[in-house]
Amino acid sequence: MRLAIVWIILRKELLEALRDRRTIFMMIGLPILLYPLLMIGMSRLQEGQEAAQTARASRVAVWGELPAELEARLVKPGKMELLRWAGAPRGIREGLEGKRYDAPPAPPFDYEADDKPPKPPKLPDADWARAAQQAVLNREADAVVVLWPRFEERMKSGGKAVASILYDSVRPESRKARDRVSDQLRIYRIDLQHERERQRGLPAGFVAGIEIQSNNVASEQRKSGMFVGMLLPYMLVLFSAMSGFYAAIDMTAGEKERGTMQTLLCAPVEALEIISGKFLAVWTIAMIATVVNLLSLAMTFTRLKLLPGMEVSVPLSSYLVAFLMLIPISLMVNAVFLAVGAFAKDFKDGQNFLTPILMSLLVPLMATMTPGIELNGYLAFVPVANIALMVKGLFLGEWAADMLFLVLLSSMCYASIALVFAAHVFERNSVLLGGKEALGSIFDFGRRPGSRPTPGMSLLVFAAALVLAFYGSLSLVRFGLPVMLAVTQYGLFLAPVLLVIYLKGYDFTDTLNLRGLSWRGVAGSVLIGVSAWTVVGGLLVRLLPPPESLQKAMERLLLLDEKPAPMWEMWLLVAITPALCEESLFRGLIMSGFRRLGKWPAILATGLLFGLAHASIYRLLPTLALGVMIGYAVWKTRSIVAGIICHALNNGLMGTLARSRDVIDQLGLSGQKYVPWAIIAGGAVVLAAGLWLLSLEREDQSPAAA
Amino acid sequence: MTPILQAEGLSRYFGAVHAAEDITITVQPGEVVGLLGPNGAGKTTILRMIAGILAPDTGRVLIDGIDMAAEPLAAKEKIGFHSGDTQLYQRLNAREALEYFGRLYGVEESQLQKRIDALIAQLEMESFAERPCGTLSSGQKQRANIARAFLHEPDLLILDEPTNALDVVSGQFIVEAIRREKADGRAVLFSTHIMGEAEYLCDRIALLHKGRLVDQGTLGDLLERSGCANLTDAFLKTIGVRRTGEAA
Incomplete structure (x- = not known):
């Protein structure tokens, strides 16, 4: 791929897109307008309504005998107009005055109720209730207060007076009337309790019994984060995707419709250069939109701080990490847009194809809106939902480095799969020209005997194997570590590798580096295998010490559960099995795909993927370093056996050490957090010797190695 | 002398439709070859296969001896392709579009502007070269597109119905441009269903019908073999169609 050509295509596509008013509006106009309109506008509206409600006096119908003191308390704040018997039918009024009605029984207290305070009971099936309902619905009053017969008499005699408030929860003025009446009645009740205690010489608090004080421990960031955490991922992901939406259709279906696609295809450019430039x-465009969205949001929240009761506290770092999180999602969504857009024959068709994809983002985004759903191991690998929940966590100020790493890793995997898919689609000219066999042709993975894996294939296999292994191991964990390890390694690492090699028609010997080893190769690999852990475990772990939970999990893995398994079982499952399966995947298929990039790019890229596959930020550096050393061994010897020896010895020695207390004591490792410097120094000498021996190996210069 | 184009046994199937079957065409440097056929004869499919846009199911294409399947980029650099139904980028002006394709074809930056200026003058595009392509008339768009195909001075021009949907004046303009390229020694393979164009421009003519090459040769060869007085009659006779009113 020629970067200069990619740059030419990218520049031209951007120039065209930036001359398109639709793209500019979606990228800059909409975010600038949307957040202020939505948030400041809505809060202003709400504020205005609140102010209007507060200023307006509530019109409250009072049915029943109204004690003078209660009347005085109700009208004292000056916000209530009492309408005696307003809307009361004659029969109800006579019934209440004639004391023929009894107060309805109090609803039973539900100790198990989820709602605290409990929901108000349903409207009683009685004539007075229906009459009051009519009075409220007919706007004769905002609320109706029914003071049941002998209200005052019961209060004075130490009994329980009953008042019912009937209101319409849908009408803000009715809710306001309910609040005002119930506030005054509550104050009246407390005063009455104090008065009764005083009159009877009872200690203060005798009647109340228990006073409950609850305090909100949520910080300002959590309170506002809760508010923005629900909305923000939704908006950011959607608007970031939507800004790429039109550009993607324009660059694929739009080009087809205008007949410019075949002009481009007949130019001396590779499909990968075209898709890269367009992508x-x-x-x-999507990232510019994301930045504009975040800026607009930040400025809107700053503005909200000026509004009473609407303070939103989000630190700058949260915006920055949110931006980082949106990179992989943007990569994935836009790659899918381009790939699917390529199937559309015109712009309208493109909209029809891509709108369902845009809509499908809403489902995982719902996770942020659903109470109780928090980011965990399972959700960290669910595309879109993982990013949305991570962004929510960021705004709540709750996130862990390891989880952030997992989310980024899984999202980059999905983005890689989407990108390889898009490149695969663009390689099929029949799709770009809109032939009848267009859709079918993408399922043709073209078995070409003797061909070699590509870097794209390496990425695709890595991403697919990692996602498979992640969910596979999670679902197999209940069967115990030995079963989980065996199935994951053979079924989800080795089997897909063999399947891909067969389906694509790659040469097994060449792809998997199935060759013998010279004595130098064997000796070098053994020396690396026995010494790598000292340097890797000793030095790199000091840079980013793993938390205790991870150390325990590693120990459990090496022991094959809580109790140590037999030594032979550990060597089989922890040393030999990963050595065979992971080496076939990484130093076999994946490194073969990267081989055309050159020696060190191939070794480093494979090592990086090997490190990433260990799915922990704390294990990244040590496993990356180990992967690079094994990659070097395999590259120099052109034999997977070198990798298997290094890997098996490294894992086996760690497992042996984990169950050999005597050896640990003799090495002076007991109770040590890190490997002592003396052992690191000794290990480094052995490691250097191993690498030196391998460096003496003559690199294969045949075309197959290029 | 190596032919500039050697297409051997090209076939392409779209499901049950045989769009092109066992097509073999050769074009020598400086030669103009016309592909003549009714709508649906497979002209566009054949030209797309030769231009490297569509992979043939069977057969191979050599451009100046370079295998299109093995070295597509090197082969495409030697081709200038233009189709009557292709457009240029709506939001770029004609000059920007030419700059874009010039860079993709690897024209030296120092030469690019000179070459564009020359083409603008040659194809009389001065009045609309700075206007967005989306605002140009059909004739203006075709001229800009022809300029795009000529820009990198290819050895072989492949033109698919270049005068399609153009008025007589614009069509004639394109025909003259092709003639000038021929005079400069460039090889041209073009498709048309306009017999006059073929008679006027072509050194050799290939007759296509239902995806098959039914005859090819110079105008004189075709007339002699068919025993007809003009190309239209020769073509109709070759594909087995009788003129209206002609006795069976």
């Missing part, structure tokens, strides 16, 4: 253009 980078769409992605740039």
Whole structure:
């Protein structure tokens, strides 16, 4: 791929897109307008309504005998107009005056109720209730207060007076009337309790019994984060995707419709250069939109701080990390947009194809709106939902480095799959020209005997194997570690590798580096295998010490559960099995795909993927370093056996050490957090010797190695 | 002398439809070859296969001896392709579009502007070269597109119905441009269903019908073999169609 050509295509696509008013509006106009309109506008509206409600006097119908003191308390704040018997039918009024009605029984207290305070009971099936309902619904009053017969008499005699408030929860003025009446009645009740205690010489609090004080421990960031955490991921992901939406359709279906696609295809450019240029253009637009969205949001929240009761506290770092999180999601969504957009024959068709994809984002985004759903191991690998929940966590100020790493890793995996898919689609000219066999042709993975894996295939296999292994191991954990390890390694690492090699028609010997080893190769690999852990475990772990939970999990893995398994079982499952399966995947298929990039890019890229596959930020550096050393061994010897020896010895020695207290004591490792410097120094000498021996190996210069 | 184009046994199937079957065409440097056929004869499919836009199911294409399947980029650099139904980018002006394709074809930056200026003058595009392509008339768009195909001075021009949907004046303009390229020694393979164009421009003519090459040769060869007085009659006779009113 020629970067200069990608740059030419990218520049032209951006120039065209930036001359399109639709793209500019979605990228800049909408975010600038939306958040202020939505948040400040809504809060202003709410504020205005609140102010209007507060200023307006509530019109409250009072049915029944109204004691003078209660009347005085109700009208004292000056916000209530009492309408005696308003809307009361004659029969009800006579019944209440003639004391023929009894107060309805209090609803039973539900100790198990989820709602605290409990929901108000349903409207009683009685004539007075229906009459009051009519009075409220007919706007004769905002609320009706029914003071049941002998209200005053019961209060004075130490009994329980009953008042019912009937209101319409849908009408704000009715809710306000309910609040005002119930506030005054509550104050009246407390005063009455104090008066009764005083009159009877009872200690203060005798009647209340228990006073409950509850305090909100949520910080300002959590309170506001809760508010923005629900909305923000939704908006950011959607608007970031939508800004790429039109550009992606324009660059695929739009080009087809205008007949410019075949002009481009007959130019001396590779499909990968075209998709890369177009993809980078769409992605740039989406990222500009993301930045504008975040800026607009930040400025809106700053403005909200000026409004009473609407303070939103979000630190700058949260915006920055949210931006980081949106990169992989943007990569994934826009790659899918481009790939699917390529199937559309015109712009309208493109909209029809891509709108369902846009809509499908809403489902995982719902996770942020659903109470109780928090980011965990399972959700960290669910595309879109993982990012949305992570962004929510960021705004709540609750996030862990390891989880952030997992989310980024899984999202990059999905983005890689989407990108490889898009490149695969663009390689099929029949799709781009809109032939009848267009859709079918993408399922043709073209078995070409003797061909070699590509870097795209390496990425695709890595991403697919990682996602499979992640969910596979989670679902197999109940069967115990030995079963989980065996199935994951053979079924989800080795089997897909063999399947891909067969389906694509790659040469097994060449792809998997199935060759013998010279004595130098064997000796070098053994020396690396026995010494790598000292340097890797000793030095790199000091840079980013793993938390205790991870150390325990590693120990459990090496022991094959809580109790140590037999030594042979550990060597089989922890040393030999990963050595065979992971080496076939990484130093076999994946490194073969990267081989065309050159020696060190191939070794480093494979090592990086190997490190990432260990799915922990704390294990990244040590496993990456180990992966690079094994990659070097395999590259120099052109034999997977070198990798298997290094890997098996490294894992086996760690497992042996974990169950050999005597050896640990003799090495002076007991109770040590890190490997002592003396052992690191000794290990480094052995490691250097191993690498030196391998460096003496003559690199294969045949075309197959290029 | 190596032919500039050697297409051997090209076939392409779209499901049950045989769009092109066992097509073999050769074009020598400086030669103009016309592909003549009614709508649906497979002209566009054949030209797309030769231009490297569509992979053939069977057969191979050599451009100046370079295998299109093995070295597509090197082969495409030697081709200038233009189709009557292709457009240029709506929001770029004609000059920007030419700059874009010039860079993709690897024209040296120092030469690019000179070459564009020359083409603008040659194809009389001065009045609309700075206007967005989306605002140009059909004739203006075709001229800009022809300029795009000529820009990198390819050895072989592949033109798919270049005068399609153009008025007589614009069509004639394109025909003259092709003639000038021929005079400069460039090889041209073009498709048309306008017999006059073929008679006027072509050194050799290939007759296509239902995806098959039914005859090819110079105008004189075709007339002699068919025993007809003009190309239209020769073509109709070759594909087995009788003129209205002609006795069976």
